[in-house]
Amino acid sequence: MSIPTPVERKLAHTRTVSFQGFERSDGLWDIEAEMMDTKPFAFDLSDRHRLEAGQPVHHMHIRITIDHRLIVQDIHTSMQAYPHSVCIKADQHMRKMIGCTMMKGWRKSIETHLGGIEGCTHMRELLFNMATAAFQTLAPKALASYRTPSENPNRPPPPHLGGCMTWDFKGPTVKAIYPVYFDWPNRTK
Structure with a gap:
């Protein structure tokens, strides 16, 4: 547009x-x-x-x-x-x-x-x-290492997550690209 x-x-x-x-x-x-x-x-x-x-x-x-x-x-x-x-x-x-x-x-x-x-x-x-x-x-x-589960389950997410609507922890982009951080910090460990 x-x-x-x-x-x-x-x-x-x-x-x-x-x-x-x-x-x-x-x-x-x-x-x-x-x-x-x-x-x-x-x-x-x-x-x-x-x-x-x-x-x-x-x-x-x-x-x-x-x-x-x-x-x-x-x-x-x-x-x-x-x-x-x-x-x-x-x-x-x-x-x-x-x-x-x-x-x-x-x-x-x-x-x-x-x-x-x-x-x-x-x-x-x-x-x-x-x-x-x-x-x-x-x-x-x-950021490549953030896409797979870490040995540390409490590893902080990459710094851009939660910084805009596209990178909302509860949004589809985080779920697709960084599933380990989807719904952070409320996710089940």
């Missing part, structure tokens, strides 16, 4: 965001994010030159290296386009994220280390969503 046809309009802004996950030969994983903002018209910035139509207002990259537990081992950033000269300093605190987990508490860690004037709004936004990209990257290998 598509969304309704809009009223007559003209393009004012485009933000392109991409995430990629890579399995490395050393057993670690790289999660990369890229964001670019452009406008379809020329305009003047407050402390820099004129930007021509299609020239990036923002163009940023982040690479996070994680282990199989989604703990940040390393982080690198690049700001190739930014609207104000002081923006180039915005990534100076990014290495504070080394040692943080991309599991529960990820957003809080980002706000603690890079919140407010400690960082860049756009880089924080990329970081927030990099956790989902990391989970999707590692999921096929990391």
